Amino acid sequence: MIFNSFEFFVFLPIVFVLYWFVFNKKLKWQNLLLLVTSYIFYGWWDWRFLSLIVFSSFIDFHSGLQIVKAHTRTIKKRWLTFSIFVNLGFLGVFKYYNFFANSLYEAFLSVGFEIDVFTLDIVLPVGISFYTFQTMSYTIDVYRNKLKPTTDPIAFFAFVSFFPQLVAGPIERANNLLPQFYKFRKFEYHKAVDGLRQILWGLFKKVVVADNCAKVVNLVFNNSEGFNGSSLWIAAVFFAFQIYGDFSGYSDIAIGTSRLFGFNLKQNFAFPYFSRDIAEFWRNWHISLSTWFRDYVYIPLGGSKGNIWNRIRNTLIIFTVSGFWHGANWTFIVWGIINAIYFLPLLLLKRNRKNTNVVAENSFFPNWKELSQMSFTFFITIIAWVFFRANTIKDAFVYIRRLFLEMSFQFPQVALKPIAFIGLLLIIEWLNRRNKHGLVLDAIRAPILRWGIYFFILIVILFYAAPSQEFIYFQF
Template sequence: MIFNSFSFLYFFPAVFILYWFFTQKYRKAQNILLLVASYYFYACWNYKFLFLLIFSTLLDYYTGLQMEKSGSIGKKRFWFWLSVLINLGFLGVFKYYNFFVSSFIDFLALFGIQGHAATLNVILPVGISFYTFHGLSYVIDIFYNRIKAEKDFVDYSVFVSFFPLLVAGPIERATHLLPQIKQDRTFDPYKAADGLRQILWGLFMKVVVADNCAMVVNEVFNHPNQYNAGSLWIGALFFAFQIYGDFAGYSNIALGTARLLGFELLKNFSFPYFSRDIAEFWRRWHISLSSWFRDYLYIPLGGSKGGLYSQLRNVLIIFLVSGLWHGANWTFIIWGGINALCFIPLVVFKLNRANTDTVAQNTFLPSVKETLQIAITFGITVIAWVFFRAINVTEAIRYLTKMFDFSRGFKPEVSLSSFGFIAVLLVVEWLHRHKNHGFELSYISQRWVRWLLYLFVFLMLLIFGVSSDTFIYFQF
């Protein structure tokens, strides 16, 4: 089941009605309803992998209890590593086994050694990277005494499998979401209205921007030899907005849906294409993942402490691991490496925290300097996205080479209609760059103006929306 499907259109109103009209006075009943709804939501994709989700939940729940009552640090460390290794083991088998096996065979071939090994013909369980990281953060926080183990199995299970965030995030922390699950919730019409606006905007980003861009992107990336440099640049540019509209659109729908149920999830995007350097981009792109790696990998490695060499080593590790998290392919690792190479100079010259405010903070338009910074950062990002989209490193290099080969001309040979949708996206988000999301219109006092904007976006969905049965980040 996906957010932009008719099945979700039936599913969520049913959950909403039962949640607020029949179980509102009973928090325990609400949480049981959320758990059942979440398992049904996940099972609609593939019910067989529901058992893997339940096993992961049971493992980390039991591990948390055992660590808390352990009488010695040795026992506590045993349960901790047992959970970590099993969780990463499942992730490794389903997501990375074939990649590491084939990479090792390719490495042996460099020395003339012919290697043979069996690969697995398995489907990657949707959302496994996300709910695994939910459980890992919970276990790590208990190990370091940041939180207490959750005694209520239903409450913990809702934390792991809450359906708005289950398959594509944001990656939540127990310190943020569990207290909300354990407290009574009352319906807030103002938050609900803002949640509906965020859902509407998320749908626009997904089915109008991302899915229209995808038609051009798929054609150009699948047949790069048939197009000139201008068309390849359009393909790369459209992919930048496809992946942004797809993933940020999903996150907006997830946050809006959760708000309708009385929950505030972690913000996952903050207008990243208005960033003035790569460091700012990563503070604004997939925020829940970036902060997860910062807190659970970068800081334990030493963070920014120690000498410059240690800092640069830690930065490189974070970006390479982030690339690998996105997919079992060298293209993702190189994508992470490109971002690391752009990030490292900022660390060397202590400029990685130079842009922590909102661009054009007190003006309507950015300065010339800010405009150049945004353009350069976006250009680097677009080029790096080519590796993210390509099926392998060879195809990525071939694509990039042809992007800079102007011998066949530069006039685009593909449809440019999506530029109009991108323009609407950029204008609306620029006007709301100080807000929590791109369609936060509560500051507009005239109701008729707000409803006119709602109608405009709704008509865009009806007229230009494209039917798509997946989200890009489901594969991660």
């Protein structure tokens, strides 16, 4: 089931009514309802995938209990290793096995040897990278004594499978989300209203911005040799907004939906295209994943401590692993390495924490310096996104070469309608850059004006929504 589907718009009100009006007397019944409905939501794609998430939940629930019961650090580490091995084993088999098998075949073929390799005819389970990392955070934090293991299987299984953020995040930490399943939840009108606003904004970003951009992006990237240089640039820019609207739109809908049920998820995007350098961009883009890698990979490796070579090594590792997390293709790995190359000068010059405040914090417009910094950061981000979108590394290099060699002033051969939607997106999010999402209108005192904006966004969605497409990050 996907957020931008008829099924979900039937599913959500039913669950909401049952949650607040039927199962509202007992916390355990509410949690059980969330668990059952989350499995229905996930099993809507393929019920067979449910066995994986149930098994993963059982392994980590049991491992957490055994870690705290163990009398020696060695036994604790064994249970942690077992948990990580099972979770990464699932990822390795379903997501990466065929990639490594095919890469091995191509490597031998390039030196004149043809070998037989065995590949698996399997489908990647939706959201496996997200819920795997979520459950791993639980056992790691229990091992580090940062979290007490739960003895409530219903709460834990509901935490792992919580339907709003199950298939594409945010990747919630156990120490933030799991305790919310222990506390009695009371309906709060202002939270529900804000949740609905965030859902509305997320839908606009997905079905209007991202999906309209997708039509142009798919056409150009799949047939780039037939388009002129200006069309290639338009498609590259559109992809930047496609992936942002698609992924941050999902996060907005997930966070907003969670608020309808009394849960608070962490912000996953903080208007990243207003960033003044690449370090700020990565603090504002897919925050839940960036901080996960920081806390569970980068800092254990030594982080920014040690000599210059250790810092370079750790940075390259973290960005390469992040790229590999996104998909089993060399294009994602190169995309990660490119971002590491962008980031390293800032780290080595100790300028990676320079821009931690909100851009144009005390003014309406950015100054010329901020505007040039944002433009340059967006430009280099677009170049990196080409590798993310291209089918092969060769395709990406050919595309980029043509971007710079064919910078003609010929009229684009593609539809330009998405520019209007992108402009509306940028204006509204710039006005709300100090807030948690793009449709916070509390500063507008007149209710009729606020409701007018809501209805305007809704009308734009109804009239300009592109044909429904799955969220990009479902493939990760």
